[in-house]
Amino acid sequence: MSNPLIRKLEHGAPLSDDDRAVLEAISHKSRRIPTNHDIITEGTRPAAVNLVMRGFACRYKLLSDGKRQITAFLVPGDFCDLNVTQLAEMDHTIGTGWGCDIVEIPGATIDELTRKHPRIARALQWSTLVDEAILRAWLVSMGQRSADKQMAHLICELLVRLQTVGFADADGFDFPLSQLDIGDTLGLSVVHVNRTLQELRGLNLVSWKHKRIHIPDVKRLKSFAEFDPRYLHLNVSRNLPT
Amino acid sequence: MSNPLIRKLEHGAPLSDDDRAVLEAISHKSRRIPTNHDIITEGTRPAAVNLVMRGFACRYKLLSDGKRQITAFLVPGDFCDLNVTQLAEMDHTIGTGWGCDIVEIPGATIDELTRKHPRIARALQWSTLVDEAILRAWLVSMGQRSADKQMAHLICELLVRLQTVGFADADGFDFPLSQLDIGDTLGLSVVHVNRTLQELRGLNLVSWKHKRIHIPDVKRLKSFAEFDPRYLHLNVSRNLPT
DNA sequence: CGCACCGTTGATAATGGTCAACGTTCGTGG
DNA sequence: CCACGAACGTTGACCATTATCAACGGTGCG
Numbered sequence: 148m149s150n151p152l153i154r155k156l157e158h159g160a161p162l163s164d165d166d167r168a169v170l171e172a173i174s175h176k177s178r179r180i181p182t183n184h185d186i187i188t189e190g191t192r193p194a195a196v197n198l199v200m201r202g203f204a205c206r207y208k209l210l211s212d213g214k215r216q217i218t219a220f221l222v223p224g225d226f227c228d229l230n231v232t233q234l235a236e237m238d239h240t241i242g243t244g245w246g247c248d249i250v251e252i253p254g255a256t257i258d259e260l261t262r263k264h265p266r267i268a269r270a271l272q273w274s275t276l277v278d279e280a281i282l283r284a285w286l287v288s289m290g291q292r293s294a295d296k297q298m299a300h301l302i303c304e305l306l307v308r309l310q311t312v313g314f315a316d317a318d319g320f321d322f323p324l325s326q327l328d329i330g331d332t333l334g335l336s337v338v339h340v341n342r343t344l345q346e347l348r349g350l351n352l353v354s355w356k357h358k359r360i361h362i363p364d365v366k367r368l369k370s371f372a373e374f375d376p377r378y379l380h381l382n383v384s385r386n387l388p389t
Numbered sequence: 390m391s392n393p394l395i396r397k398l399e400h401g402a403p404l405s406d407d408d409r410a411v412l413e414a415i416s417h418k419s420r421r422i423p424t425n426h427d428i429i430t431e432g433t434r435p436a437a438v439n440l441v442m443r444g445f446a447c448r449y450k451l452l453s454d455g456k457r458q459i460t461a462f463l464v465p466g467d468f469c470d471l472n473v474t475q476l477a478e479m480d481h482t483i484g485t486g487w488g489c490d491i492v493e494i495p496g497a498t499i500d501e502l503t504r505k506h507p508r509i510a511r512a513l514q515w516s517t518l519v520d521e522a523i524l525r526a527w528l529v530s531m532g533q534r535s536a537d538k539q540m541a542h543l544i545c546e547l548l549v550r551l552q553t554v555g556f557a558d559a560d561g562f563d564f565p566l567s568q569l570d571i572g573d574t575l576g577l578s579v580v581h582v583n584r585t586l587q588e589l590r591g592l593n594l595v596s597w598k599h600k601r602i603h604i605p606d607v608k609r610l611k612s613f614a615e616f617d618p619r620y621l622h623l624n625v626s627r628n629l630p631t
Numbered sequence: 632c633g634c635a636c637c638g639t640t641g642a643t644a645a646t647g648g649t650c651a652a653c654g655t656t657c658g659t660g661g
Numbered sequence: 662c663c664a665c666g667a668a669c670g671t672t673g674a675c676c677a678t679t680a681t682c683a684a685c686g687g688t689g690c691g
Contacts, residue, residue, distance in 0.1 A: 208529045211615055216529040230518055233511070238522050238620040269475070275517070276472055280480050282524040287450045287458040289531050290576030294647070325669060334532030336648050341671060343647095373453055378480040536679075567637065578680050583639060 150174060151312035152198060155224035158311060158381045159273030160266045169264060173256060174198060177248040185242040186227060186249065192236050195251045197227040201314075202247025203323065207331070208239045217332040219282065220305065224312040229257070229275060245323040273380065280378045289334055292372075294343045297333050299372035302353055302360060307376050319361040392416060393554035394440060397466035400553060400623045401515030402508045411506060415498060416440060419490040427484035428469060428491065434478050437493045439469040443556075444489025445565065449573070450481045459574040461524065462547065466554040471499070471517060487565040515622065522620045531576055534614075536585045539575050541614035544595055544602060549618050561603040 152174045153167050162170075177200040180186065186197055186204060204221040218239065221227055227241045232254045261268035284304070288297045305322070309315035330340045347353040352368045354361045362368050394416045395409050404412075419442040422428065428439055428446060446463040460481065463469055469483045474496045503510035526546070530539045547564070551557035572582045589595040594610045596603045604610050 206525070208525065210529070210533055214533040216532040218525040218528050230514060233515055234518060234622055235624075236619070238622070239525060272472060273475055275521075276476060279517075279521055279524065282521065282528065283448070283450070283460040283481060286460050286524065286528055286531065287452070289528065290458040290573075291452055291456040327669080331532075337670085338649080338672090339647055345671090377478070380476055380480070382477075569637080579638085580640090580681080581679055584679095587639090 149313055151200060151223035151314065154312045156267065156270035156274065159270035159277075162266055162270065166264050166267050169260065170267065173252055173260070174200060174250050177201070177250045180204075180243055180247050180249050182246045183242075183244050185240055187237055187241045189237050189240045193228050193231045193234070195253050196229060196232065196257050197241070198250045198252060199223055199225050199227065200248040200250055202243065203245055204241055204243040204247050204249070205328075205332075206239050206241050215331045216334065217328065218285070219278070220332075222305070222308050222312065223314050225278075226271075226274070229271060244325075244328065277380050280380065284378050294333065294335055294339060295346055296372050298329070298340070298343050299347060299352060299368055300374055301329075301333065302362070303365075303369050303372050303374035303376075304379070305360075306362065306365070307379060307381075311381060318363070318365060319359060321358060322355065322360045323358050391555055393442060393464075393466035393556065396554045398509065398512035398516065401512030401519075404508055404512065408506050408509050411502065412509065415494055415502070416442065416492050419443070419492045422446075422485055422489050422491050424488045425484075425486050427482050429479055429483045431479050431482045435470050435473045435476070437495050438471060438474065438499050439483070440492045440494060441465055441467050441469065442490040442492055444485065445487055446483055446485040446489050446491070447570075447574075448481050448483050457573045458576065459570065460527070461520070462574075464547070464550050464554065465556050467520075468513075468516070471513060486567075486570065519622050522622065526620050536575065536577055536581060537588055538614050540571070540582070540585050541589060541594060541610055542616055543571075543575065544604070545607075545611050545614050545616035545618075546621070547602075548604065548607065549621060549623075553623060560605070560607060561601060563600060564597065564602045565600050 150171055153162070153170050156162060156170065180202075187193055189208070199221045200223055202223070204225075204227060205217045206219040206221070206227075207215050207217045209215050221241070227249075228237075231237065257271075261271060281304070284300075288300050292300060306315055306320060309320045310317075314320060326340045326344070327337045329335075330337045333340070335343070344353070344355060348355075350371075351363055352371055354363070368374075392413055395404070395412050398404060398412065422444075429435055431450070441463045442465055444465070446467075446469060447459045448461040448463070448469075449457050449459045451457050463483070469491075470479075473479065499513075503513060523546070526542075530542050534542060548557055548562060551562045552559075556562060568582045568586070569579045571577075572579045575582070577585070586595070586597060590597075592613075593605055594613055596605070610616075
């Protein structure tokens with residue numbers, strides 16, 4: 148089983164074979180999004196629901212002076228805008244500067260899914276709670292952690308999230324973004340991202356070459372970043388109703 | 390009608406008289422939370438759902454070195470943990486250092502509400518989307534705005550949110566927090582909060598005395614902060630299904 | 632009255648930003 | 662296959678913002 152959506156949702160609720168078959172059916176036909184393309188633009192009314200199947204997308208907001216803040220990375224198995232069809236208009240843009248594979252699912256299909264498949268409905272709701280938890284974790288990092296720990300924390304998070312969907316192995320993952328993108332994520336300048344990265348490399352915590360992040364000693368990086376993965380609410384057994 | 394929950398949810402979906410009556414029934418009996426008290430603690434399993442009816446509560450996370458990051462303010466009409474009963478354990482604490490009135494609603498009541506009252510269900514889902522949007526807005530502020538604009542932006546947001554539930558008037562609102570709390574919200578030191586506040590006062594944008602924030606010229610403050618209220622998704626008419 | 636807690640101020644230091652230049656890589660077209 | 666240009670990464674010098682430390686004043690509550 149290598150469908151990232153299914154792999155992810157298994158963490159939110161126990162799924163039946165039927166659930167899995169339905170999810171497989173709606174997600175197998177993806178299309179490639181070209182580099183530097185916005186999927187949904189701020190201010191427009193969202194129509195269909197988009198699901199990332201390969202690569203990275205991100206949520207971001209542009210300020211009037213041209214500054215950009217990335218507020219989320221969307222990795223395989225993540226929905227761009229699951230419940231957002233309820234709103235009149237998007238308050239942020241979803242884009243990808245890196246090429247990724249997306250499945251576009253009609254809102255009606257999602258509605259039907261949640262009506263007929265209670266376990267899927269539950270898993271989807273779990274996934275939006277996790278999205279919110281990630282946002283809170285980013286806020287904590289940005290507000291209270293120094294640049295090096297903030298960066299280390301982000302890398303730990305990405306490692307774990309990508310591992311749960313089979314897009315990272317034990318000590319690293321492919322990462323096509325630029326240092327400028329990381330700057331816009333962490334609220335740091337490119338220059339400082341570069342220097343922080345060198346510091347982490349100097350400490351033998353992270354190396355990043357050829358669009359791949361390698362982590363020599365995951366445990367050390369996690370403890371350096373004070374990374375506590377509980378906010379990702381993986382491990383379905385503990386999410387079962389009592 | 391001065392029930393903040395109803396006033397708020399009216400922005401999420403059109404409610405019937407019956408909807409309103411049900412909401413009134415579950416929310417009229419609140420209890421006072423004493424100063425410096427946590428409502429739900431990180432690591433515990435959430436049971437009932439808590440609703441703020443008066444005053445402020447906040448979500449926060451503590452780091453190992455004692456630093457605290459506040460990730461949300463909960464104002465009257467806000468649920469502390471609407472969907473969170475789905476999760477095994479809280480990934481953050483909800484507390485109030487300021488005394489506020491809370492209604493505790495059993496999870497089963499909420500479930501029944503959403504089953505029998507589709508418009509309320511819709512409004513509740515809208516409210517969680519808005520919570521997420523606020524989180525994104527805070528991240529943008531923290532990452533890209535200077536301390537003064539960040540602070541001004543927060544004050545604009547609170548003004549608007551409190552106005553929609555009838556807890557602010559046209560030019561200000563009661564605000565019982567300390568400057569340290571604001572520091573933990575904006576990721577700034579107390580000293581810098583103090584100086585930033587003085588700067589805003591010097592510019593005649595905000596004054597804060599006797600636990601009340603006064604805004605001499607709301608329009609000027611909003612433009613100073615580049616505050617665009619659309620992320621709050623108020624104004625129900627634009628949220629109607631097409 | 633006295634003790635906390637909060638707000639305020641000044642001095643000093645650290646973190647991270649800006650500017651400018653240069654090197655490197657990679658994709659494109661000749 | 663090579664030349665070119667654009668985008669990205671790297672470095673150094675300098676500057677701005679914000680943190681830290683320490684002290685003191687105000688205010689409100691027991």
